[in-house]
Amino acid sequence: MVFSSSLRYLVLVLVLFGLGPHRSFAQNASRFTLSGTVRGARGETLPGASVAVPQLGTGTAADSVGHFSLTLPAGRHQLVVASIGYQQITRDINLTHSQRLNFSLEEGGNELGEVVVEGAATLQEKLKTTQMGVEHLSVREAKLLPALFGEVDILKTLQLKPGVQSGGEGTSGLFVRGGSADQNLFLVDNAVVYNPNHLFGLFSVFNSDAVQGVDLYKSGFPAQFGGRLSSVVDVKLREGDRQHYVATGGIGLISSRLTYEGPINKGKGSFIVSGRRTYFDIFTRALNRANEGKEDYSPIPDYYFYDMNAKANYTLGDKDQVFFTGYLGRDVFGFSSTGGFNFNFNWGNTIGTLRWNHVFSPRLFLNTSVAVSDYHYSLTNRLDQFSFGLGSNIRDYTARTDAEYTPNDRHLLKAGATVTQHRFGVGRLDANSGDGRVNFGSDVNYYGAEGALYASDNYKATDKLQLEGGLRLTGFRSGSDQYGGLEPRASARYSLNERTSFKANYALMYQYVHLVTNSGATLPTDIWYPSRLSVKPQRSQQVSGGASFLLGQGKYLLTNEVYYKWGQNQVDFKDGAQLFVNPELDAEFIFGKSWAYGNEIYLEKKTGKTTGWIGYTLAWSWRNFQPQRGTTGINNGQDFHPSYDRRHNLTVVLLHQLNPRVNLTASFVFSSGNLTTLPLGRFGVQDIPGSSVGLDPRPVPIYPDRNSYQLIPYHRLDLGVVYKIGSRLNQDLTLSIYNAYNRRNAYFVFFETQKDKISGRTVGFAAKQVSLFPVIPSLTYNFRF
Amino acid sequence: MNYLLKSAAFLAILALAGCSNLQNDIDVPLPSYSSQLVVECYLEPGKVPSLAVTTSVPYLSSVLPQVPSDVTVTLIMPNGTSVPLAYSPNFKALTDTTGEKFHSHIGRDPLVARPGDVFRLDVRDTKGRHATSTTTYLAPIPIDSVEFKFNDKTGSERKAYFLTNFRDPATPGDCYRLQLHKGDPIPKNLIKSPEVDISLEDRLLNGQNFTVGTSYRFNANDSVTATLYHTEYAFYRFRQSVRDARNANGNPFSQPSAIYGNVEGGVGIFAVLSATRATKVVK
Structure with a gap:
């Protein structure tokens, strides 16, 4: 890709969208700019808050630091300001000159702030925006909904949205519109999170007490995002209370949480520190102590995970604000046998971000940040004088800047640049003995530089037609290998009337880093690998279109979206690929194509005592890997469905405020069963003399086409009750009942070898279905002081 | 190591399912084969x-x-x-x-x-x-030495680990299989199940010394025979694919694997065993 020509395209798109000799940039005599910030009552900024003038059918959304800018005709207007989880406010203004106006929204509900209140204006804004394929989730919604083991998990709540599939029962993995788990970009305050899971995906790394909200983009990706094919999960952390020192927390079935926040320098800033730790290990250690010394005693390994989040912000003046975000999370697994064998395994993410926000003028904002992101795992074995270690990590240093400029009331321009230095520690292995006879080390590292320039314009062509166009120029270099690409993005919205709009979009994405995994699930030992030599960047394109309808006096929003997504250079691995500490890992990849299509229907209600949504997705996903590189490809080159291809997916979520003290919630999920591969045939292997495995060697399965067997349909009902206690309603008891009717959903099926109890000989084979979670009630106590 | 992790996760789930009565028999209609x-x-x-x-x-x-x-x-x-x-x-x-x-x-x-x-x-x-x-x-690869070391415990907990040392030739792509058998090195013992049976390749240690150890598992006066097979890559890969295929039988953490042997027109393996042996009594 020739970069200079790409830059010319970048300039061209700006010209096409009318930023050349468009009508005056400066405000004319009859129009003025209203700008300011939208915050919560505790001083936290509210990204995505809606500022609208319903009479004019115009409005805008606050940016990532809560800034907004809106150009309006001179005169009297009624402003409606709303944000999910906050009480909507209406303000009359008389605009006679450009002015700044800051808004402070009260939390909806009570002291715990859990009631979701989303004004009709927000649904109106959703109807009018060009953006489609995006889901915004307030952590308040997630906190109200019933959760497995009572552990509130925003990623699992996102799985309740149409177009998003889970990897399996209870797991946090996201499979968006046919994409694989590694094709999601997880961002926390602009820093990449490479492994968003604890405990093999059963829990996500996002502590709900520290999270403000999350946006999930499934299509129509804004130009500021790139680097992954399927989705962007943009998590924003809370900033802390600017008015009071507050402690919040919770005591649950498997973990406890504690958060402390408060003002800095009399409200010029704020901080928040939040921690969470599980306590499986406390129980298992007690069990070990009780059983120690007994015959056949075998200690249970230690396992726990913890998270630490910290964030601080400080306002340096009217125009400048700085933010710091830090995250540290670890999973720790340890085992010591009485035979002197020690095994330690830990993994986790470390993230730090420093961000500076500057307001040049009411029309121009700039956000600049530097971030470091690290994911690593480390595994050590020790036996007497011998030790063995394995490890891998990826570390990014990123600098980015994003500008927003509103030249007039028809254009919203965004532009920016980002550069990332990657270090891929693909594999580190060392083996040593105390006497020095064994001293071996191998370290495979790669470096990569990734950069992007982007620009976009959201252009209100007419009152009915709004267009958004963007270009993202990306490049990647690792050693002497370099790749680049131009990623056009385009969206359009046409409003038929105040209650109906039609939307369409197109996006092209490149992914330059690849997750090396040949597992059906994401494991902590999966490693990230750069595009290099023969491993070309993955690429996908998506077109989608849809219609949105406001129903029932604006209380309901019905959206229908269809999409088609196709990708090239999708990666997989040869059977039996050697993925550990392999300096020739390139040779283990194989490449194919993917395509997915479907229809998503979404009905949501955000006002009143009963809120919730119903989503239904009809979808198909395909992959094809032709014979190549000395292999027969996958499935002998025939098309196949990935395991998470589910034809039907229905979710129903209801939240009902019974009275100020009691909220009732329910969620129901139905989806087609997972696809899996069961063996059709078997044969026996005796092996060489001296390797006797008994008279009945384990059968060797012969597998047919990939994912040709479908498990039974999955369905589950979860129920929840939040009961507020205390005179200020600042405490609650949350009861969750996961899988309320105790459905035995299939986690997987396998063929069991059945043995005669006396002779030990094989007498037959039987198919077994394994379920993971029965009905699981849990009770969590939450407080805020 | 991924294999170990997947197996551990698989066994943990099976244990959980077993404890909670979450396993049940089902009918699986399989197509003809x-x-x-x-x-x-x-x-x-x-x-x-x-x-x-x-x-x-x-x-x-x-x-x-x-x-x-x-x-x-x-x-x-x-x-x-x-x-x-x-x-x-x-x-x-x-x-x-x-x-x-x-x-x-x-x-x-x-x-x-x-x-x-x-x-x-x-x-x-x-x-x-x-x-x-x-x-x-393939040419047999001599075992340079075998040795053992006891832990510092007493009684029935006193155990020794066992080391087998050999040198890999300078040519890349060598594969090995090492078996340790307990008991007198007479044929009847050497054809029984081994204590240790591992496959190795020289991908990371080409041309260097190999020291292959065990855990503390041998008792005093055990006679231990190490058998080192120098194998073709096809045999090594066959064993790996058999292991991967078995491991993938319903394990949600594994991908199914085809069987990679060296038999055209069928399934299986054909090899000439090239072995060297060394015996040592642990005492």
């Missing part, structure tokens, strides 16, 4: 060639191995001579507990092989199925 010839042949210098020819079967069919009687087997020697192996199954090995292996076909004269010799195998039945394979006899 066409069986293939399965060939397993391990030649050894100085021993009469033999092999087992069976067929693969539908997974849920009866347990008994299917031994076709209409199969003709020919071993082609390095000099091009064809040696027929007669159908003479030792069915009693299927119920034997000494570790003797089953064969369906056997030759008459002990095998003569020199490093570098190439052998070919031709297997065909009356239904038109035809399997062929080729293998090379």
Whole structure:
């Protein structure tokens, strides 16, 4: 890709969208700019808050630091300001000159702030925006909904949205519109999170007490995002209370949480520190102590995970604000046998971000940040004088800047640049003995530089037609290998009337880093690998279109979206690929194509005592890997469905405020069963003399086409009750009942070898279905002081 | 290591499911399956060639191995001579507990092989199925030394680990299989189940010394015999793929694996075993 020509395209798109000799940039005599910030009552900024003038059918959304800018005709207007989880406010203004106006929204509900209140204006804004394929989730919604083991998990709540599939029962993995788990970009305050899971995906790394909200983009990706094919999960952390020192927390079935926040320098800033730790290990250690010394005693390994989040912000003046975000999370697994064998395994993410926000003028904002992101795992074995270690990590240093400029009331321009230095520690292995006879080390590292320039314009062509166009120029270099690409993005919205709009979009994405995994699930030992030599960047394109309808006096929003997504250079691995500490890992990849299509229907209600949504997705996903590189490809080159291809997916979520003290919630999920591969045939292997495995060697399965067997349909009902206690309603008891009717959903099926109890000989084979979670009630106590 | 992690996660889930009564029998209607010839042949210098020819079967069919009687087997020697192996199954090995292996076909004269010799195998039945394979006899790799060390415990907890040392040749791509057997190194003990059985390749240690250790598992006065096989990559890969395929039987953390042998037209493995041995009494 020739970069200079790409830059010319970048300039061209700006010209096409009318930023050349468009009508005056400066405000004319009859129009003025209203700008300011939208915050919560505790001083936290509210990204995505809606500022609208319903009479004019115009409005805008606050940016990532809560800034907004809106150009309006001179005169009297009624402003409606709303944000999910906050009480909507209406303000009359008389605009006679450009002015700044800051808004402070009260939390909806009570002291715990859990009631979701989303004004009709927000649904109106959703109807009018060009953006489609995006889901915004307030952590308040997630906190109200019933959760497995009572552990509130925003990623699992996102799985309740149409177009998003889970990897399996209870797991946090996201499979968006046919994409694989590694094709999601997880961002926390602009820093990449490479492994968003604890405990093999059963829990996500996002502590709900520290999270403000999350946006999930499934299509129509804004130009500021790139680097992954399927989705962007943009998590924003809370900033802390600017008015009071507050402690919040919770005591649950498997973990406890504690958060402390408060003002800095009399409200010029704020901080928040939040921690969470599980306590499986406390129980298992007690069990070990009780059983120690007994015959056949075998200690249970230690396992726990913890998270630490910290964030601080400080306002340096009217125009400048700085933010710091830090995250540290670890999973720790340890085992010591009485035979002197020690095994330690830990993994986790470390993230730090420093961000500076500057307001040049009411029309121009700039956000600049530097971030470091690290994911690593480390595994050590020790036996007497011998030790063995394995490890891998990826570390990014990123600098980015994003500008927003509103030249007039028809254009919203965004532009920016980002550069990332990657270090891929693909594999580190060392083996040593105390006497020095064994001293071996191998370290495979790669470096990569990734950069992007982007620009976009959201252009209100007419009152009915709004267009958004963007270009993202990306490049990647690792050693002497370099790749680049131009990623056009385009969206359009046409409003038929105040209650109906039609939307369409197109996006092209490149992914330059690849997750090396040949597992059906994401494991902590999966490693990230750069595009290099023969491993070309993955690429996908998506077109989608849809219609949105406001129903029932604006209380309901019905959206229908269809999409088609196709990708090239999708990666997989040869059977039996050697993925550990392999300096020739390139040779283990194989490449194919993917395509997915479907229809998503979404009905949501955000006002009143009963809120919730119903989503239904009809979808198909395909992959094809032709014979190549000395292999027969996958499935002998025939098309196949990935395991998470589910034809039907229905979710129903209801939240009902019974009275100020009691909220009732329910969620129901139905989806087609997972696809899996069961063996059709078997044969026996005796092996060489001296390797006797008994008279009945384990059968060797012969597998047919990939994912040709479908498990039974999955369905589950979860129920929840939040009961507020205390005179200020600042405490609650949350009861969750996961899988309320105790459905035995299939986690997987396998063929069991059945043995005669006396002779030990094989007498037959039987198919077994394994379920993971029965009905699981849990009770969590939450407080805020 | 991924294999260990996947297996550990799989076993943990099975244990959880077992504890919570979350496993249940189901009927799985499997589509029809066409069986293939399965060939397993391990030649050894100085021993009469033999092999087992069976067929693969539908997974849920009866347990008994299917031994076709209409199969003709020919071993082609390095000099091009064809040696027929007669159908003479030792069915009693299927119920034997000494570790003797089953064969369906056997030759008459002990095998003569020199490093570098190439052998070919031709297997065909009356239904038109035809399997062929080729293998090379690799030079044995000497075991430089074997040694042990006791832990500092007493009584029944006093155990020793065992080390086997050898040097990999400078040529890349060598694969090995190391077995440790306990007991007097007489044939009856060396054909029983080994204490340790691992496959190795020289990918990271080409041309260097290998030291292969065990955990503390041997008692005082145990006689330990190390057998080091120098194997072709095809044999190494066959074992890995068999392990991966078994591990993927319903394990949600594993991808299914095809079986990679060196038998064209069927499934299986053909190899000449190139072994060296060393014995040491732990005391």
